[in-house]
Amino acid sequence: MSTIASVAALAGVGVGTVSRVLNHSSSVSGSTRMRVLEAIEALDYEPSAAARALSTGRTGSIGVVAPFLTEPSVVERLRGVTHRLASSGYQVTLFDVERPEQGDAALRSLAVKGRVDGLLVVSLPPTGAQLERLETAGVLVVLVDRRVEGATAVFTDDEAGGRLATEHLLRLGHERIAFVGDTENGPFGFTSSEARRRGYEAALAGAGIAKHPEYVRRGPHRRDAARVAAAELLALAAPPTAIFAASDHQALGVLEAATLAGIDVPGRLSVIGFDDIELARYCGLTTVAQPLEASGARGAELLLDALGGGAPDSLELRLELQVRSTTASPAGRSTNAVESRPVRARLLNGMMREPKQYEGER
Amino acid sequence: MSTIASVAALAGVGVGTVSRVLNHSSSVSGSTRMRVLEAIEALDYEPSAAARALSTGRTGSIGVVAPFLTEPSVVERLRGVTHRLASSGYQVTLFDVERPEQGDAALRSLAVKGRVDGLLVVSLPPTGAQLERLETAGVLVVLVDRRVEGATAVFTDDEAGGRLATEHLLRLGHERIAFVGDTENGPFGFTSSEARRRGYEAALAGAGIAKHPEYVRRGPHRRDAARVAAAELLALAAPPTAIFAASDHQALGVLEAATLAGIDVPGRLSVIGFDDIELARYCGLTTVAQPLEASGARGAELLLDALGGGAPDSLELRLELQVRSTTASPAGRSTNAVESRPVRARLLNGMMREPKQYEGER
DNA sequence: TGCTTGGATGGAACCGCTTCCACGGGGTGA
DNA sequence: TCACCCCGTGGAAGCGGTTCCATCCAAGCA
Numbered sequence: 001m002s003t004i005a006s007v008a009a010l011a012g013v014g015v016g017t018v019s020r021v022l023n024h025s026s027s028v029s030g031s032t033r034m035r036v037l038e039a040i041e042a043l044d045y046e047p048s049a050a051a052r053a054l055s056t057g058r059t060g061s062i063g064v065v066a067p068f069l070t071e072p073s074v075v076e077r078l079r080g081v082t083h084r085l086a087s088s089g090y091q092v093t094l095f096d097v098e099r100p101e102q103g104d105a106a107l108r109s110l111a112v113k114g115r116v117d118g119l120l121v122v123s124l125p126p127t128g129a130q131l132e133r134l135e136t137a138g139v140l141v142v143l144v145d146r147r148v149e150g151a152t153a154v155f156t157d158d159e160a161g162g163r164l165a166t167e168h169l170l171r172l173g174h175e176r177i178a179f180v181g182d183t184e185n186g187p188f189g190f191t192s193s194e195a196r197r198r199g200y201e202a203a204l205a206g207a208g209i210a211k212h213p214e215y216v217r218r219g220p221h222r223r224d225a226a227r228v229a230a231a232e233l234l235a236l237a238a239p240p241t242a243i244f245a246a247s248d249h250q251a252l253g254v255l256e257a258a259t260l261a262g263i264d265v266p267g268r269l270s271v272i273g274f275d276d277i278e279l280a281r282y283c284g285l286t287t288v289a290q291p292l293e294a295s296g297a298r299g300a301e302l303l304l305d306a307l308g309g310g311a312p313d314s315l316e317l318r319l320e321l322q323v324r325s326t327t328a329s330p331a332g333r334s335t336n337a338v339e340s341r342p343v344r345a346r347l348l349n350g351m352m353r354e355p356k357q358y359e360g361e362r
Numbered sequence: 363m364s365t366i367a368s369v370a371a372l373a374g375v376g377v378g379t380v381s382r383v384l385n386h387s388s389s390v391s392g393s394t395r396m397r398v399l400e401a402i403e404a405l406d407y408e409p410s411a412a413a414r415a416l417s418t419g420r421t422g423s424i425g426v427v428a429p430f431l432t433e434p435s436v437v438e439r440l441r442g443v444t445h446r447l448a449s450s451g452y453q454v455t456l457f458d459v460e461r462p463e464q465g466d467a468a469l470r471s472l473a474v475k476g477r478v479d480g481l482l483v484v485s486l487p488p489t490g491a492q493l494e495r496l497e498t499a500g501v502l503v504v505l506v507d508r509r510v511e512g513a514t515a516v517f518t519d520d521e522a523g524g525r526l527a528t529e530h531l532l533r534l535g536h537e538r539i540a541f542v543g544d545t546e547n548g549p550f551g552f553t554s555s556e557a558r559r560r561g562y563e564a565a566l567a568g569a570g571i572a573k574h575p576e577y578v579r580r581g582p583h584r585r586d587a588a589r590v591a592a593a594e595l596l597a598l599a600a601p602p603t604a605i606f607a608a609s610d611h612q613a614l615g616v617l618e619a620a621t622l623a624g625i626d627v628p629g630r631l632s633v634i635g636f637d638d639i640e641l642a643r644y645c646g647l648t649t650v651a652q653p654l655e656a657s658g659a660r661g662a663e664l665l666l667d668a669l670g671g672g673a674p675d676s677l678e679l680r681l682e683l684q685v686r687s688t689t690a691s692p693a694g695r696s697t698n699a700v701e702s703r704p705v706r707a708r709l710l711n712g713m714m715r716e717p718k719q720y721e722g723e724r
Numbered sequence: 725t726g727c728t729t730g731g732a733t734g735g736a737a738c739c740g741c742t743t744c745c746a747c748g749g750g751g752t753g754a
Numbered sequence: 755t756c757a758c759c760c761c762g763t764g765g766a767a768g769c770g771g772t773t774c775c776a777t778c779c780a781a782g783c784a
Contacts, residue, residue, distance in 0.1 A: 001499065003740055014764035019742055027762060046470075049477045050415035051740035054769050059412065061455065068444055075437055082430055082458040092456045093423065096444040115411045137363065279644060365770055376734035381772055389732060413770035416739050729782080737774085744767085752759080 002043040011039035022047060058117050061091035062303060065106050066122035067188060068096040070221070072249065072277045073292050077122050077144055080296025088304055090117070097124060100187050104130075110139060118303045120144055122296070125189045126151070140306045144299035145192075152306065153314045154299045158192045161288045161319040162199020163206075165244045165272045168286075168321055170207050172329045174242040174270060177204065178215035180229045180254055181246030186221060193218075193246040196274060200244055215240055226253030227260075234261050234269070241269065241330040248273035248280040248287055255283070255326070266328035276322055289322040364405040373401035384409060420479050423453035424665060427468050428484035429550060430458040432583065433611065434639045435654050439484050439506055442658025450666055452479070459486060462549045466492075472501060480665045482506055484658070487551045488513070502668045506661035507554075514668065515676045516661045520554045523650045523681040524561020525568075527606045527634045530648075530683055532569050534691045536604040536632060539566065540577035542591045542616055543608030548583060555580075555608040558636060562606055577602055588615030589622075596623050596631070603631065603692040610635035610642040610649055617645070617688070628690035638684055651684040 004022075008015045013032060020028050021036040028036075039045075053059045064081055066074050085092050093116060095106040107130045110116055118140040125146050126134075134141050143153035169177050179200050182193035197216065204211070217233060219225035226245060233240055234257060245251035251273030258265050265271055273280055276289035298315055305312040366384075370377045375394060382390050383398040390398075401407075415421040426443055428436050447454050455478060457468040469492045472478055480502040487508050488496075496503050505515035531539050541562050544555035559578065566573070579595060581587035588607060595602055596619060607613035613635030620627050627633055635642055638651035660677055667674040 004742095005740080008764095015741080016743080016764060016766095017762085020763090023742080029762065032762080048416070048740055050412055050421060051769090052742075053412035054410070054416045054739085054771085055741045055743085057769075068441060079430060082456060083460070086458050086460060086464065092458070094426075094444060094454045094456050096448050096454070098445070098448060102448065109408065279641070282641060282644065366772095367770080370734095377771080378734060378773075379732085382733090385772080391732060394732080410770055413739090414772080416741085416769085417771045417773085419739075725784100727783085729780100731780095732778090734777080735775095738772085739770105741769090742767105745765095747764085748762095750759105750761090752757105754755100754757090 001048075002045045004045075004047065007036065007039045007043055007045050010043060011035045059115065060089065061093050061116050062300075062307075063093045063095060063106075063110050063116035063119045064122060065095045065097060065103065065110075065119060065124060067098065067103075067124060068094070069098055070188070071123065071247070072279065073247075073275045074123055076277065076292035077296035077299075080293035080298075081120060081122075081144075081300045082296075083293070084297040084300035085304075088300075090304075090307075097188075100189075103188070107134070110134070115139075118142070118307050120296075120299050120303055121146065122299075123188075123190070125191065140303060142299050142303040142306065142312075144295050147314070152302055152312055154295050154302065154317060155314065156290050156295075156317050156319050158195035159199040159202070161274060161290070162196035162244070163203040164199070164319060164321050165196075165274065165288050166200045166203035167207075168323070168327065169242045169244065169270060169272060170203065170209075172242075172270065172327060174240075174330050175209055176212075176215070176238065176240040176330075177209075177242045177244060178217065178233045178240035179244050179246070180217050180219075180226050180233070180250055182221045183218050190221070193221075196244075196246045221247070221249070223249055223253035223256070226250035227257045230254040230257035231261065234258065234263060242327070243269065243271050245271065245273050248275045248277045248285060251285055251287065251326075252279065252283070255285070265326050268331050270327040270330070272327055280322075280324075284325040286324045286327040287322050289320045291317055363410075364407045366407075366409065369398065369401045369405055369407050372405060373397045421477065422451065423455050423478050424662075424669075425455045425457060425468075425472050425478035425481045426484065427457045427459060427465065427472075427481060427486060429460065429465075429486060430456070431460055432550070433485065433609070434641065435609075435611075435637045436485055438639065438654035439658035439661075442655035442660075443482060443484075443506075443662045444658075445655070446659040446662035447666075450662075452666075452669075459550075462551075465550070469496070472496070477501075480504070480669050482658075482661050482665055483508065484661075485550075485552070487553065502665060504661050504665040504668065504674075506657050509676070514664055514674055516657050516664065516679060517676065518652050518657075518679050518681050520557035521561040521564070523636060523652070524558035524606070525565045526561070526681060526683050527558075527636065527650050528562045528565035529568075530685070530689065531604045531606065531632060531634060532565060532571075534604075534632065534689060536602075536692050537571055538574075538577070538600065538602040539571075539604045539606060540574075540579065540595045540602035541606050541608070542579050542581075542588050542595070542612055544583045545580050552583070555583075558606075558608045583609070583611070585611055585615035585618070588612035589619045590615075592616040592619035593623065596620065596625060604689070605631065605633050607633065607635050610637045610639045610647060613647055613649065613688075614641065614645070617647070627688050630693050632689040632692070634689055642684075642686075646687040648686045648689040649684050651682045653679055 004015050004018050008018045018036050021033050066078060068074060082092055097103040103124050107126055110119060120142055122144045125148055131151055141151055143151050147153045147155040179197055181197050217229035219229050230243060243254050245254050251271055254271050258269050263269050273285050273287040276287050280287050295317055302312040366377050366380050370380045380398050383395050428440060444454055459465040465486050469488055472481060482504055484506045487510055493513055503513055505513050509515045509517040541559055543559050579591035581591050592605060605616050607616050613633055616633050620631050625631050635647050635649040638649050642649045657679055664674040
């Protein structure tokens with residue numbers, strides 16, 4: 001491998017001059033620059049990233065800490081991040097957090113100069129101590145899909161989203177509305193499910209509907225757990241006519257339960273999810289949509305801004321009701337009833353009406 | 363930030379000794395080791411990755427070059443990679459290739475000591491020159507989902523897969539079988555579509571069925587292009603009774619076309635895809651399944667082996683027919699006809715029978 | 725007792741780059 | 755004409771580790 005010294009020797013200049021050419025620095029005469037560039041070309045020289053990092057203290061790489069496996073939505077966020085960062089000159093170093101301890105370990109080992117310049121933490125809530133450690137190490141942090149005191153973040157108002165979902169069901173005429181969400185103290189410290197539940201309860205209270213504790217079910221964040229919870233709900237003496245699931249992932253479990261119980265959706269049961277993952281579009285699931293890819297992209301932008309010396313503000317992204325074909329007025333009322341077409345047609349219509357965003361961007 | 367020198371000073375030893383402790387090297391007395399560890403603890407010291415990389419020539423990170431956006435299947439492979447690498451002590455640096463030039467640039471800039479120790483190239487075909495450059499730079503390379511002369515790879519036999527798909531259709535009694543695949547010279551140099559087509563033609567030839575050039579359609583690797591191609595096929599005077607799509611992605615486009623044309627699947631048209639992406643499972647698509655996550659994981663293993671000084675062999679993964687509910691005997695024949703149940707039920711049944719693999723692994 | 729031997733240790737050299745400082749020389753203004 | 759500036763440039767001093775070599779000391783042996 002050739003080094004900067006060999007380039008300098010070949011060009012007949014000093015190493016400082018070569019470095020200046022490499023860094024597009026000022027004050028190099030045209031002819032000298034030309035000679036250096038020729039030498040670089042001739043030797044097929046590429047500067048050593050490690051040496052540069054050691055010397056400058058900046059690595060040119062951004063760490064992304066995310067629970068890659070847990071949620072399909074995380075993949076879409078990640079896509080937004082890589083897409084935005086591809087043209088930035090920064091490399092993306094991925095830290096897949098499959099178990100909570102890994103998150104601690106990753107955050108700890110990254111709180112070190114010379115590893116990454118900035119960190120995007122997706123969907124995980126770092127502790128105050130971790131943030132402080134990162135701060136003292138000079139690592140800039142932006143959170144995506146999570147809001148923590150004292151950190152820049154791209155976030156949504158989960159509680160408002162919970163209200164949005166529930167009010168949609170109320171408007172359709174439902175009164176027996178259940179909620180299926182995550183256990184309160186999940187392994188990763190996710191809090192969105194609880195916030196969405198609060199929105200759900202606020203909306204019910206606003207409509208003057210009494211709380212019904214049996215209608216609130218929590219379980220591990222998995223489709224099969226949601227299926228079991230929904231099955232229990234549907235077996236109640238007074239089963240709900242609508243279920244709000246805290247995520248699309250779980251809403252799919254609810255749909256499974258309905259199918260197994262032979263209950264038509266949306267004829268006898270309305271189901272609404274949250275997130276608007278790709279599968280929701282394919283399945284025609286009504287949901288509270290949040291811009292997943294955009295959240296990653298905006299997070300990346302905030303971090304780039306901060307790396308450039310700016311002091312970006314946190315950013316709230318809008319949630320939007322996305323009505324598809326799993327919600328309708330409860331049986332016995334005819335308002336807004338969505339006809340129950342063969343499902344494949346519906347599914348495919350959904351696919352065609354909503355091409356994936358990045359296809360449109362090409 | 364504390365350095366190795368400050369640790370050495372606090373412990374009252376030389377830097378060499380601290381380094382020896384850090385690297386679990388031999389010949390450090392128990393008491394000295396203890397003093398050093400205490401100093402490390404007291405200073406909250408973490409060694410600088412950049413300095414270490416410069417000094418040793420190894421970075422402790424593995425690059426993954428992949429077209430993250432192009433194919434859903436790539437995401438699943440990537441999952442396998444990160445999953446396997448999470449416990450290896452290597453970091454994963456992602457190079458998202460959205461346009462072919464980016465692939466060149468990534469491969470070029472990575473062919474440098476001090477950036478990554480090894481490289482996993484997913485679904486992209488590096489040129490011989492690029493491989494050579496990487497070799498001289500001392501960067502180990504393993505290919506996933508691609509086979510190139512002189513490089514270790516995890517691959518499948520696409521041609522055999524094409525045969526598998528076509529023979530399934532032949533067995534059901536189809537004779538008018540069409541193919542929808544990629545343009546021959548796509549932007550990324552993907553060759554799998556053509557290999558699958560060769561398998562398709564070999565199977566037809568084996569069954570004594572004459573070639574029918576109009577039945578072979580190629581287009582850009584996008585769902586809408588596949589939809590258009592399928593629509594043209596279905597509008598022929600003698601339309602096919604079955605379509606083999608070179609990927610699930612494209613098979614979904616074919617399904618769209620059938621729905622738009624009001625053609626029942628599998629009643630009047632059988633559709634088979636290739637890959638077995640998650641969506642195929644959800645949609646009940648019959649397909650040629652390849653172990654996507656496993657391909658990434660095995661690729662990572664081969665690379666780790668090579669980094670450990672081994673000389674791993676390439677690895678062929680098995681393809682398997684995955685019959686779901688989009689294929690049946692052609693209209694007029696009754697053998698094996700799959701009843702056309704309401705689709706949602708079918709879809710959900712599919713979901714329940716095949717939980718995602720990683721859920722089982724928790 | 726004196727010499728050899730080997731394990732534990734300190735520290736300099738080095739990895740390849742950036743950056744700052746010093747220096748030479750031509751141009752400018754007094 | 756001289757002093758001063760400034761531009762272009764060379765090169766040394768880090769950056770923070772690893773590693774090799776020299777050194778020291780204690781134990782073993784004749």
